Amino acid sequence: MVMADFDEIAATSRQRNARSAALASLARLHLAASPAELPEIDMPAATEEWSWRRLKELTVGPFRGFRREEQFDLRRRVILFYGPNGSGKASLCEALERGLLGSVEEAELKRIDERRYLANIRTRNFVEPRLVVTAANGNDIQVIADADRYRFSFIEKNRIDAFSRMAARPPAQRTELIAVLFGMDKFNDFVGHFNEQMDAELVLRSDKQTALRLKREGIARDQTTARDEAQTLARHDEDDASYAQGYLAGTTYARLKEIIGTPEAPGRLYLVAELEALDANR
Numbered sequence: 001m002v003m004a005d006f007d008e009i010a011a012t013s014r015q016r017n018a019r020s021a022a023l024a025s026l027a028r029l030h031l032a033a034s035p036a037e038l039p040e041i042d043m044p045a046a047t048e049e050w051s052w053r054r055l056k057e058l059t060v061g062p063f064r065g066f067r068r069e070e071q072f073d074l075r076r077r078v079i080l081f082y083g084p085n086g087s088g089k090a091s092l093c094e095a096l097e098r099g100l101l102g103s104v105e106e107a108e109l110k111r112i113d114e115r116r117y118l119a120n121i122r123t124r125n126f127v128e129p130r131l132v133v134t135a136a137n138g139n140d141i142q143v144i145a146d147a148d149r150y151r152f153s154f155i156e157k158n159r160i161d162a163f164s165r166m167a168a169r170p171p172a173q174r175t176e177l178i179a180v181l182f183g184m185d186k187f188n189d190f191v192g193h194f195n196e197q198m199d200a201e202l203v204l205r206s207d208k209q210t211a212l213r214l215k216r217e218g219i220a221r222d223q224t225t226a227r228d229e230a231q232t233l234a235r236h237d238e239d240d241a242s243y244a245q246g247y248l249a250g251t252t253y254a255r256l257k258e259i260i261g262t263p264e265a266p267g268r269l270y271l272v273a274e275l276e277a278l279d280a281n282r
Contacts, residue, residue, distance in 0.1 A: 020198035099131035102145030
């Protein structure tokens with residue numbers, strides 16, 4: 001159920017039980033029809049080995065802080081960028097990131113349109129950086145951006161600074177920093193926004209339990225009735241005997257019924273009344 005509506009759930013947070021409310025709403029609609037087994041998830045194909053061995057040249061501009069095209073030799077094993085603020089160090093790193101990954105994470109974090117973020121402030125446009133590398137066979141080729149393959153080649157400066165001071169952080173922040181360092185911050189953010197419980201968002205109706213309770217109450221009433229039946233019959237017999245004694249001392253209730261009678265079997269009083277009526281009509 002979560003996988004089927006992943007984007008909708010990922011857009012919610014734990015504040016005010018928003019994610020629990022979203023899950024409860026989806027559960028009412030789809031849980032009954034959702035299979036109990038875990039879904040099969042297609043694992044991403046294993047990435048092949050890189051087709052190149054060394055960076056050679058990066059062409060940048062117009063791009064961020066670079067107003068015109070510049071070329072940088074990257075054939076050294078270790079390359080140091082040094083310069084005052086505004087000289088283009090960060091822009092150069094972002095050009096390298098763009099060339100390898102096809103995106104710049106800083107633009108995503110700041111929620112700025114990528115084309116606007118990458119454009120030079122004066123020319124108001126940008127040209128895609130061209131990164132040339134040396135292949136295993138010695139030929140020069142241009143890199144095709146692949147975020148899945150080259151993602152872990154980058155560790156952003158702020159991550160390194162925060163990681164160097166990790167020992168002074170509380171355990172919760174250490175976990176967060178490690179996740180950021182290894183590119184798992186989005187995963188941790190998604191998992192961390194699940195609420196501990198969602199009972200408050202569910203209207204729980206125990207239909208079977210209610211039906212069972214009603215049946216138990218009915219059985220208890222029937223058992224009470226059966227247990228008290230002998231006493232009830234004895235009271236009825238006492239009432240019948242008292243009624244018969246009130247009519248005529250020494251008379252039983254059965255004898256009283258014979259005297260009074262019923263519509264099906266008229267008694268002596270009925271016959272006496274009939275005879276008296278005949279005498280009166282003569």
